[in-house]
Amino acid sequence: MNLSFTAPFKTSKLSIAVLVVSSLFVSPLVFAAGGGDAPEIKRQEWSFSGFFGRYDKAQLQRGFGVYNEVCSSCHGLKLLSYRNLAEKGGPEFSKEQALAIAKEATVIDGVDDEGEPLERPGKLSDRFVPPFKNEAAARSVNNGAYPPDLSVMAKARTFHRHVPWYTEPYYWLYDITTGYEEKGVDYLYALLMGYKTAPRGVVLNDGMSYNTVFPGHQIAMAAPLSEDAVEYADGTPTTLDQHARDVSAFLAWTAEPHLNARKDMGKRVLLYLVILALLLYLAKRSVWSRVKH
Numbered sequence: 001m002n003l004s005f006t007a008p009f010k011t012s013k014l015s016i017a018v019l020v021v022s023s024l025f026v027s028p029l030v031f032a033a034g035g036g037d038a039p040e041i042k043r044q045e046w047s048f049s050g051f052f053g054r055y056d057k058a059q060l061q062r063g064f065g066v067y068n069e070v071c072s073s074c075h076g077l078k079l080l081s082y083r084n085l086a087e088k089g090g091p092e093f094s095k096e097q098a099l100a101i102a103k104e105a106t107v108i109d110g111v112d113d114e115g116e117p118l119e120r121p122g123k124l125s126d127r128f129v130p131p132f133k134n135e136a137a138a139r140s141v142n143n144g145a146y147p148p149d150l151s152v153m154a155k156a157r158t159f160h161r162h163v164p165w166y167t168e169p170y171y172w173l174y175d176i177t178t179g180y181e182e183k184g185v186d187y188l189y190a191l192l193m194g195y196k197t198a199p200r201g202v203v204l205n206d207g208m209s210y211n212t213v214f215p216g217h218q219i220a221m222a223a224p225l226s227e228d229a230v231e232y233a234d235g236t237p238t239t240l241d242q243h244a245r246d247v248s249a250f251l252a253w254t255a256e257p258h259l260n261a262r263k264d265m266g267k268r269v270l271l272y273l274v275i276l277a278l279l280l281y282l283a284k285r286s287v288w289s290r291v292k293h
């Protein structure tokens with residue numbers, strides 16, 4: 001008896017690969033229609049996204065301007081030093097500019113003979129001075145809410161897509177194959193752009209604002225940005241979108257200051273592997289050329 005099974009059609013390895021890869025790219029479009037009450041947070045184009053992205057230093061400088069003039073009155077950046085502003089791979093301000101920024105801050109450095117705090121202007125080596133002395137002080141002027149430190153906020157936040165659970169693996173693969181690692185930055189941008197008037201029937205608590213992407217939709221931070229919140233020195237038009245984009249990019253850098261170096265190293269490794277593969281192939285051909293077959 002012949003028990004062997006023959007497939008009714010021929011499948012080559014290549015066609016299976018094509019099927020898998022194409023389904024990977026098509027599926028997010030098909031499943032994106034799923035919905036909840038919150039709007040989908042959209043994937044934005046960033047200069048630093050993708051395998052070969054890099055920070056745009058002009059954008060980081062503008063983003064610092066927005067942070068400095070708007071956000072810094074409530075949010076600290078305690079992991080950042082003023083000297084970082086002049087380092088490679090960041091906003092790359094000149095040393096003099098970074099020093100001028102540092103000098104605007106007042107640093108408490110020990111106590112004098114009478115036990116009073118000694119104040120001095122900031123230096124390049126100082127960490128960013130926080131806006132409040134402690135959490136209680138911050139809460140007391142923010143209606144009881146605490147404005148969190150923003151140093152690594154771009155890495156600390158993410159979002160969940162409103163898609164059926166069984167499509168999640170597709171998204172994981174899609175994100176990996178397209179090098180998507182800016183979910184936190186996309187959330188920050190969406191948060192800053194997400195202030196709307198509350199829909200009818202939604203009652204906001206005292207001092208709260210309605211935000212479409214913040215979990216629960218009630219946030220204790222009033223919309224911090226407006227069309228002309230900050231003047232840009234480089235002449236870039238000031239729009240809400242531009243401000244939100246620039247400050248989000250700046251916070252992406254504070255959360256990952258070595259991204260440029262990391263991606264540059266990645267490029268070199270890829271180049272090395274390509275050259276190595278070529279050499280190995282040529283070596284193999286030359287070694288086997290002496291063997292008769």
Ligand code: HEC
Nearest residue numbers: 070071073074142145146147148153219220221224225247
């Ligand atoms: C007047 C004070 C104030 C200013 C100015 C301000 N914030 Fe906030 N921010 C807050 C408070 C308070 C919270 C906590 C909100 C809450 O928990 O409901 C907050 C929360 C946040 C969060 C965390 C949201 C989350 O998912 O938990 C981010 C991110 C943020 N602010 C970014 C910014 C940025 C960027 C700016 C400048 C463009 C800014 N904030 C300006 C007070 C402020």
